[in-house]
Amino acid sequence: MVHLGGAVVLLLLSLISSTEPMEKCPENADLSFLENLTPAPGKSIDMSVGSLEPLYNFARLFIEAVQPNNFPLELAINASRNVPLNISLLVEYEAGYLVCLILAILYVLIMPVVGGVLAWNHLHLKKRSPNKTSTASSICPHMVIILETCLAVVVILLLTGVILAFTTNNKVRENMKPSLEQLSTDIKKVDDILKLIPKNTRAVINGFSIPKREITKELNETGNVIGETLISSFDRSVREALSALALSVQDASGALTNLEKMEMKRKDLQARHRVIQLRLQAIQSELQRIQTGCPDCNVSDASNLETVADFHQIPSVQPQLDQLNGFSSILATNIVREGNLSFYSIPQICSNQLEPTITELVLDLEDSEEYLRNSSGRIPTLRSLSNSVSSLRLAVQQYRRDVDYYDYVRWAVAVVFCMLILVIVILMVVALCLGLPIEYFPSLYSSLTKDRFKHTAVYLLRSAVVMTFFFSWLFLILVFITLLIGGNAHTLGCRSWKSGALFELLDQWEDLFLVGPGYNTTYGINSTHTTNFSQELNSTQNIKVKFQAAEVYHGCMRGESLFYSMHMHEVLNMDAFLNASKYLGVFNQSFQTLSVNLDGVTLLQPDGRQALLKFKSSTLNLIKYTALLDLLSQPVVGTDLTAFAEGLDKAAQLQGNETVKEDLKKVANMTRNLTQLVELQELDAREMSTSVRSMREISQKYQGNADRALNSITETEEAIHLQTPYIVRNVSQCVLKKGERYISEYLDWVRNAVINMVLDCKWLPVSVDNIYTAACLNIIDPWNAFWLCLGWCWALLIPGVILSIHTARHWWQAVPKSLSVTLKDLDSSPGMTKSYKSLK
Structure with a gap:
């Protein structure tokens, strides 16, 4: 407040009345550009495998036993760069599957030999002299009980394996389409958010028009405010x-x-x-x-x-x-x-x-807006990562239907194979249901019934053995193919994700995390702000920031911004970039020299005074x-x-x-x-x-x-x-302070919007975890559980074959040699002809 000593009382009163209201500048208007640009985090997928969790864990343990090697970082990097693979490293990494392949080949080669031997042995036994008798008593009764019990246990395990194989096969099929949809949705969300970064940056920078409009409004009203202040100050006088x-x-x-x-x-x-x-x-x-x-x-x-x-x-x-x-x-x-x-x-x-x-100040504001818009090219946009995610999104969209179709084919083939195993198991179950009661409760059946049931049980077991020899190699091929695909998918994707090795691959991926220029790279304006601007902008193009993908992931989980977790602050100093003095230099200078000449304002003209x-x-x-x-x-x-x-x-x-x-x-x-x-x-x-x-x-x-x-x-x-002059100075200082507040609030909002809104990444862990859940937990885990159950059944078929052969031999030896004559007599009986022919 300025007082003029020695002036008349009227002048003192006018000074006091004129300076009091000028000390109170009006508050800033509500800036409507303070909008929330933070992407909404997605909803996490609920995953509940229930009783199948132990089966999934066992499949993971088996895969880790088959493929215990660390993540092949060098192979993955070469594959990502289209460099020829190192065969020795590939063989070393896939050594477990090569061993499984060798065993499968040996099995496929041995099975015909074993089948031929068994067939020759069966035919050789048929050519024995009929006078050479053998009785069931040639085998120890305890051994028979153990043999039949083991066969029953194997059959029960086979039946359990078939049921689990059906369950996991259907689980894969049920999860495939929703998981692919979820996978596509989350990748699309990531892609959309990454593409929104330049757009949101543009929206943030374009927000300068709002403080510019408010400041322009204040500037246009400055003369009127000075005049109204003078009028209100001297109106009474x-x-x-x-x-x-x-x-x-x-x-x-x-x-x-x-x-x-x-x-x-x-x-x-x-x-x-x-x-x-x-x-x-x-x-x-x-x-x-x-x-x-x-x-x-x-x-x-x-x-x-x-x-x-x-x-x-x-x-x-x-x-x-x-x-x-x-x-x-x-x-x-x-x-x-x-x-x-x-x-x-x-x-x-x-x-x-x-x-x-x-007018000059408004033009300077326009220059400041243009400078800020052009300077925003230095704000990181992660365009390279967005392009990579877009390519992944296109690939998922392109192959999603094919993957779903091939999974349908896989499901159908798996159902056929499971049905074959189920048929084999049913033959064994029926054979046991016919043979075991006669073994343990012979008094309940007549002699003819016992012999006929045993004869039928023997043929059922032999049929199961024959089907096993015919189809087991197909089971093995299916098991190996699903194991190779599911196992590698687990180790290369799921296990490497859990161990963090996948993050190391992303760290080594060239051109994936380049800090590219912003949305606008034109800098042809003529103003005081553009000095060395093009050099500053070119220096920020395609800079590879030094950070770790794991650090970004865990930082986003903690709520950190990509600006810090990706070390973008080392590339762009936001404090220097958003320094208000850059945008208020001319503004301050012009207001320091602001003046008004009111010599033409007279209350009484000279002629009137005269x-x-x-x-x-x-x-x-x-x-x-x-x-x-x-x-x-x-x-x-x-x-x-x-x-x-x-x-x-x-x-x-x-x-x-x-x-x-x-x-x-x-x-x-x-x-x-x-x-x-x-x-x-x-x-x-x-x-x-x-x-x-x-x-x-x-x-x-x-x-x-x-x-x-x-x-x-x-x-x-x-x-x-x-x-x-004092009123002009006070009003201009008031307008200047309001303009500074507008600019400062806007620049503070730009800093907060870019760092904490545009580059907010709370959505990233949720989307990535959803992708992991959809791919690993909902598809790969049931997939691996399926081949495990199928392999379980295939592995049990081997002891099942052995036990079936010995059990059938024991039961066959227990059938009297006169049974053939009796059966021929029964053939002539009208009541038994049909049932006997079916058994025969």
């Missing part, structure tokens, strides 16, 4: 000064009007006074003539018929009127109204004078108003003319002489006519007295009023011109 001026103008106007009336009435009174004197003399002469001609007539005395007030003694006020002649033109222009218009035109004057500076000074120096106070009022207060005629005329009428009535009578009546009429003139003279005298009294009042105060008006106007004008 100006009203008082103009009121004093109006009072002085009123005095001058009243004086001019009254003087004109006085001069006009003076002329009328003096002219009429001469007429009255002449008529009075005529009446006196006529009465004297009548009195001379008729001495005995009782005629009224006409000696008092004389004027009392001598209006010729009224002085002329023409000199004073001449002194006020220049004021008539001032009254015509209404100097008070002109003073009001001049004072209230201050806002427009300020706006007009500040318009060039405001007229008021002339009015002040006029001789209105030299007129003898009291003597003039005394003169005007005197009667016009010393005799009451009406009474005198009535006296003449009475005297005429008393006259006998008609001539005298008529003469008196004529004189009476002349008197009455003169009465009207006298009354008009008295009226003008009264009116002139009113003007004189008004002039007497004006003469007493017109000089003081003029002095007050001139002093008040002078002091107010001086205060306005003296206070204007």
